[in-house]
Amino acid sequence: MRIAILSRAPRSYSTQRLRAAALDRGHEVKVLNTLRFAIDLSGDDPDLQYRGKRLRDYDAIVPRIGNSITYYGTAVVRQFEQMDVYTPNTAGGISNSRDKLRANQILSRHGIAMPATAFVRDRADVIPAIERVGGAPVVIKLIEGTQGIGVILAPNNKVAEAIIETLQSARQNVLIQRFVKESKGRDIRALVVGDRVVAAMRRSANGDEFRSNVHRGGSVERVELDEEYEHTAVRAAQIMGLKVAGVDMLEGAEGPLVMEVNSSPGLQGIETATRLDVAGAIIDYIAGQVAFPHIDVRERLAVSTGYGVAEIVVHGDAEFIGKTLRESGLWQRDISVLTLHRGTSVIPNPPGKLVLEAEDRLLCWGKVDEMRALIPERPKRRPRVKRLPKDALPPVD
Ligand SMILES: Nc1ncnc2c1ncn2[C@@H]1O[C@H](COP(=O)(O)OP(=O)(O)O)[C@@H](O)[C@H]1O
Ligand SMILES: [Mg+2]
Known part of the structure; x- marks a missing residue:
C-alpha cells in the first residue's frame, strides 16, 4: 500500500520508526509536512494539493x-x-483528545473511571467544586x-x-481534579493499537515532583498490565475514536x-522501555484496515427521513423477555437491531434465535414513529450519595 505519514518532524524518532516499519514490510511511504497541504474544495470532489501540486493517491x-x-x-x-x-485516528478523535475537558465529558458517560473532575467559571463556584x-x-x-x-498541585x-x-x-480554561495521592507520582502509559494494548510502561516522577512526564524528569519501566487496565485502556481509545x-x-x-488519551503518542520512550516493535504493530494494523476508510454514519444516514437510531431497553415487565429476536416483532416493524448490550458484553448483529433477557439494551435503526413507543421514559437523575472511605465503614460480622 501507499502510506503518507503526516508529520512536521521527519527526523524525529517516531516518524523515522514508522517510516522504517512501512519500508520493511514492502510498503511505499512518504513523510509529508502537514502544513504544506492545501485543502482544495474548488472541484467536484474534495481534493488536496501538496507543495502546490495535486496530491498522488494514497491508501492510508x-x-x-x-x-x-x-x-x-x-x-x-x-x-x-x-x-x-x-486513517487510524479521525479528525474528530484527534480534536476530542486534545481538549482534556471534552475527553472527560465523553468518557464519563461510558463508565470509564477517571479522577473526579470539575469545570467552573464563576469565582463563587471554585471552593464548592474543590470540595x-x-x-x-x-x-x-x-x-x-x-x-x-x-x-499544578495546589496544597x-x-x-x-x-x-x-x-x-x-x-x-x-482550567480543570479542577482530585489529587490521586495513592498513585504516588506514578502512572501507566498503555499504547493501544486497534483493540489491544501492544506495549505498556510505568512512569515514575523524579524526587518530590508529582508529575511523571518524561519531560519532567520521570523514569520509565516496562509493565505487564492486568486485564482491568488493559480493558480500560482499549475501551477509552475506542470511545474516543x-x-x-x-x-x-x-x-x-x-x-x-484514565487521565488522558493521546492521539499522537511518542514511540521512543515506550519502545526503549519495552523493547517492543510498536511502530511495526501500527503499520500492520493499518494494512489490515485499509479497505475500511472512516464512514461518518450520522452523516450518511441523515438523508433517510423518518428513520433514526435509538436505544431500546428490555424492562422487567416488557413484552420481549424470553422471546427470540425473531419473535419480538421488531423486524416486522422495520426496526433492525445493530448491537445488543448485555451487562458488559456486546453482541454485534445479534442473530434471530437470540433470546432476550431483562435489561438487555438494543441499539436499533428504524422508523422513528415505530420506535417512539418502545423508548423508556427518561430516567430520573439519581440522588448523589457521598461515598465514605472504605475504612470508615463498621466491620461486617
Ligand atoms: N489528578 C491527578 N492526581 C495525581 N497525579 C496527577 C493527576 N493529574 C496529573 N497527574 C500527574 O501529572 C502528569 C501530567 O498530567 P496530564 O494530565 O497527563 O497532563 P499532560 O497532558 O501535560 O501530560 C501525569 O502524568 C501524572 O503523573
Ligand atoms: Mg500526560
Whole structure:
C-alpha cells in the first residue's frame, strides 16, 4: 500500500520508526509536512494539493499532529477522510483528545473511571467544586496542556483559588481534579493499537515532583498490565475514536483512573522501555484496515427521513423477555437491531434465535414513529450519595 505519514518532524524518532516499519514490510511511504497541504474544495470532489501540486493517491495516512497545529492538522486529516483515505485516528478523535475537558465529558458517560473532575467559571463556584472533588490538595490543569506543563498541585483552598483566578484572568480554561495521592507520582502509559494494548510502561516522577512526564524528569519501566487496565485502556481509545493512542492511567485505590488519551503518542520512550516493535504493530494494523476508510454514519444516514437510531431497553415487565429476536416483532416493524448490550458484553448483529433477557439494551435503526413507543421514559437523575472511605465503614460480622 501507499502510506503518507503526516508529520512536521521527519527526523524525529517516531516518524523515522514508522517510516522504517512501512519500508520493511514492502510498503511505499512518504513523510509529508502537514502544513504544506492545501485543502482544495474548488472541484467536484474534495481534493488536496501538496507543495502546490495535486496530491498522488494514497491508501492510508498516519497522522502525527502536534499540539501547536491541531486546527490545521485536523482539517487536513478530515480532508483525507472525505477522500476515503484510511486513517487510524479521525479528525474528530484527534480534536476530542486534545481538549482534556471534552475527553472527560465523553468518557464519563461510558463508565470509564477517571479522577473526579470539575469545570467552573464563576469565582463563587471554585471552593464548592474543590470540595466536591475531594478537597485540597487538589490538581489544577490547563485544558490544552501537554508534557506536564500546566498541571499544578495546589496544597490548600486559598492557593487553589489564587491559581485559578490568575489563570482565568489570562484567559485560560482550567480543570479542577482530585489529587490521586495513592498513585504516588506514578502512572501507566498503555499504547493501544486497534483493540489491544501492544506495549505498556510505568512512569515514575523524579524526587518530590508529582508529575511523571518524561519531560519532567520521570523514569520509565516496562509493565505487564492486568486485564482491568488493559480493558480500560482499549475501551477509552475506542470511545474516543482512536485506533492508535497512548492512554494514561493513574493507579487508583480501586483500579485504573484514565487521565488522558493521546492521539499522537511518542514511540521512543515506550519502545526503549519495552523493547517492543510498536511502530511495526501500527503499520500492520493499518494494512489490515485499509479497505475500511472512516464512514461518518450520522452523516450518511441523515438523508433517510423518518428513520433514526435509538436505544431500546428490555424492562422487567416488557413484552420481549424470553422471546427470540425473531419473535419480538421488531423486524416486522422495520426496526433492525445493530448491537445488543448485555451487562458488559456486546453482541454485534445479534442473530434471530437470540433470546432476550431483562435489561438487555438494543441499539436499533428504524422508523422513528415505530420506535417512539418502545423508548423508556427518561430516567430520573439519581440522588448523589457521598461515598465514605472504605475504612470508615463498621466491620461486617
Ligand atoms: N489528578 C491527578 N492526581 C495525581 N497525579 C496527577 C493527576 N493529574 C496529573 N497527574 C500527574 O501529572 C502528569 C501530567 O498530567 P496530564 O494530565 O497527563 O497532563 P499532560 O497532558 O501535560 O501530560 C501525569 O502524568 C501524572 O503523573
Ligand atoms: Mg500526560
